[in-house]
Amino acid sequence: MDFRWDLIVEYAPFFAKGTLLTIGLSIAGIVIGTFLGLLIGLGKLMRNKLLALPFNWYINFFRGTPLMVQILLIHFAVVPPFLGTTNAIVAAIVALSLNSAAYIAEIFRAGIQSIDRGQMEAARSLGMTHVQAMKFVILPQAFKRMIPPLGNEFIVLIKDSSLAALIAAPELMYWGRAMQGQYYRAWEPYLTAAVIYLVLTLSLNFLLTRLERRMATE
Amino acid sequence: MIKVENLKKSFGLNEVLKDINVTVKPQEVVVVIGPSGSGKSTFLRCINMLESITGGHVYIEGIDLTDKKTDINKVRTEVGMVFQQFNLFPHKKVIENVMLAPMKVRKISAEEARAKGLALLRKVGLEEKAEAYPDSLSGGQKQRVAIARALAMEPNIMLFDEPTSALDPEMVGEVLEVMKQLAKEGMTMVVVTHEMGFAKEVGDRVLFMDGGLIVEENIPSELFDHPKEARTKAFLSKVL
Ligand SMILES: Nc1ncnc2c1ncn2[C@@H]1O[C@H](COP(=O)(O)OP(=O)(O)O)[C@@H](O)[C@H]1O
Numbered sequence: 282m283d284f285r286w287d288l289i290v291e292y293a294p295f296f297a298k299g300t301l302l303t304i305g306l307s308i309a310g311i312v313i314g315t316f317l318g319l320l321i322g323l324g325k326l327m328r329n330k331l332l333a334l335p336f337n338w339y340i341n342f343f344r345g346t347p348l349m350v351q352i353l354l355i356h357f358a359v360v361p362p363f364l365g366t367t368n369a370i371v372a373a374i375v376a377l378s379l380n381s382a383a384y385i386a387e388i389f390r391a392g393i394q395s396i397d398r399g400q401m402e403a404a405r406s407l408g409m410t411h412v413q414a415m416k417f418v419i420l421p422q423a424f425k426r427m428i429p430p431l432g433n434e435f436i437v438l439i440k441d442s443s444l445a446a447l448i449a450a451p452e453l454m455y456w457g458r459a460m461q462g463q464y465y466r467a468w469e470p471y472l473t474a475a476v477i478y479l480v481l482t483l484s485l486n487f488l489l490t491r492l493e494r495r496m497a498t499e
Numbered sequence: 500m501i502k503v504e505n506l507k508k509s510f511g512l513n514e515v516l517k518d519i520n521v522t523v524k525p526q527e528v529v530v531v532i533g534p535s536g537s538g539k540s541t542f543l544r545c546i547n548m549l550e551s552i553t554g555g556h557v558y559i560e561g562i563d564l565t566d567k568k569t570d571i572n573k574v575r576t577e578v579g580m581v582f583q584q585f586n587l588f589p590h591k592k593v594i595e596n597v598m599l600a601p602m603k604v605r606k607i608s609a610e611e612a613r614a615k616g617l618a619l620l621r622k623v624g625l626e627e628k629a630e631a632y633p634d635s636l637s638g639g640q641k642q643r644v645a646i647a648r649a650l651a652m653e654p655n656i657m658l659f660d661e662p663t664s665a666l667d668p669e670m671v672g673e674v675l676e677v678m679k680q681l682a683k684e685g686m687t688m689v690v691v692t693h694e695m696g697f698a699k700e701v702g703d704r705v706l707f708m709d710g711g712l713i714v715e716e717n718i719p720s721e722l723f724d725h726p727k728e729a730r731t732k733a734f735l736s737k738v739l
């Protein structure tokens with residue numbers, strides 16, 4: 282089999298641009314998702330079951346339906362009324378953020394519930410409000426335990442962002458498909474994309490392992 | 500002063516406290532004993548509303564905790580609590596454990612909180628551990644820090660729930676010493692403990708609880724040496 286390195290070189294600038302957008306989409310997804318996920322996770326933990334219900338269903342919906350369906354819905358149905366037109370990058374960011382928020386909400390909930398209830402009781406017995414106890418005692422401890430699963434979610438996001446190619450957001454996978462369409466070749470575009478994804482996820486994994494080790498010795 | 504009137508507490512259908520009536524006078528040290536599951540912890544936890552109260556009233560300095568208008572956080576600043584499992588904040592240094600609530604609740608400055616915190620750590624003999632993390636301390640040291648942390652809010656009342664039960668025997672003494680000192684300084688205390696020596700030395704009164712009721716109460720020497728109720732006798736014969 283002849284492997285056309287020259288085609289890869291020709292497409293390199295596009296892969297570079299695509300990689301940047303993949304990184305951008307994933308970072309936007311994890312940052313917005315973390316923020317929303319905290320709110321939704323706290324919402325689900327509310328003692329009033331009626332108030333917790335919408336948060337529960339948010340999580341059910343986004344974890345129980347395919348991301349592909351969510352991306353298409355958001356791109357073609359949700360975003361246009363707001364922007365007056367479709368916008369693939371906006372739709373991709375919204376879909377990835379809302380989707381990861383559901384998973385991150387569960388990470389937060391599990392992290393908060395993993396903290397011994399004696400911690401909350403000690404804080405409250407000192408006169409702290411529920412919010413103060415959360416802020417100064419529970420969440421700082423929970424965050425530490427959330428770092429490994431949050432890192433995992435980040436890796437999942439990098440891979441899942443490839444679905445944005447479906448709505449023509451020009452990220453890595455989009456350019457892979459474009460290259461296939463132009464040259465009718467499969468190995469070169471998709472192996473290149475695979476290697477770049479692998480470099481991204483493995484580097485992130487490496488950073489996370491180091492971070493975890495540093496926190497463990499702290 | 501603590502006044503408990505017809506206190507009832509149920510968990511679901513399980514009535515854990517049936518009808519508790521107790522008054523603790525200022526500067527009094529009341530020791531609570533009784534078999535496991537008799538409701539001692541629940542009783543203590545109702546005094547600072549860590550458990551919701553099913554029936555009856557608890558008054559702290561005349562304030563009714565069951566009154567919906569009562570600011571429970573404010574009352575809790577007057578009632579310190581020490582737990583069997585210490586419950587120190589593991590992500591904070593010893594001194595930060597002691598400083599946190601005074602700064603966030605009483606809103607005093609960091610410098611003032613640190614100075615007060617160091618003084619309290621000195622009082623419990625742990626000033627040199629101020630910058631250590633709780634994980635590096637022995638059980639006895641942890642419990643002394645927990646006492647200092649509670650005292651930092653300058654409470655009028657201290658509640659102790661089996662403060663030495665989780666400790667290795669050789670560390671029990673150092674914690675009891677701190678508690679005796681507190682009692683001598685006139686702190687109002689309610690202490691769940693089976694340390695009879697402590698009860699006899701500093702206790703003004705002992706309550707024997709069983710099945711969610713106060714079965715017998717008396718001054719320590721009388722209750723331990725001349726128990727009147729059969730259940731008290733049976734319990735004491737097992738413990739002593
Ligand atoms: N949070 C709770 N939920 C349900 N039951 C509880 C709870 N806390 C305590 N109980 C029950 O209340 C009873 C008394 O418990 P407790 O006050 O801890 O007793 P003690 O401290 O004397 O050992 C026990 O039967 C226990 O199972």
Ligand SMILES: [Mg+2]
Pocket residue numbers: 539540541661
């Ligand atoms: Mg108990």
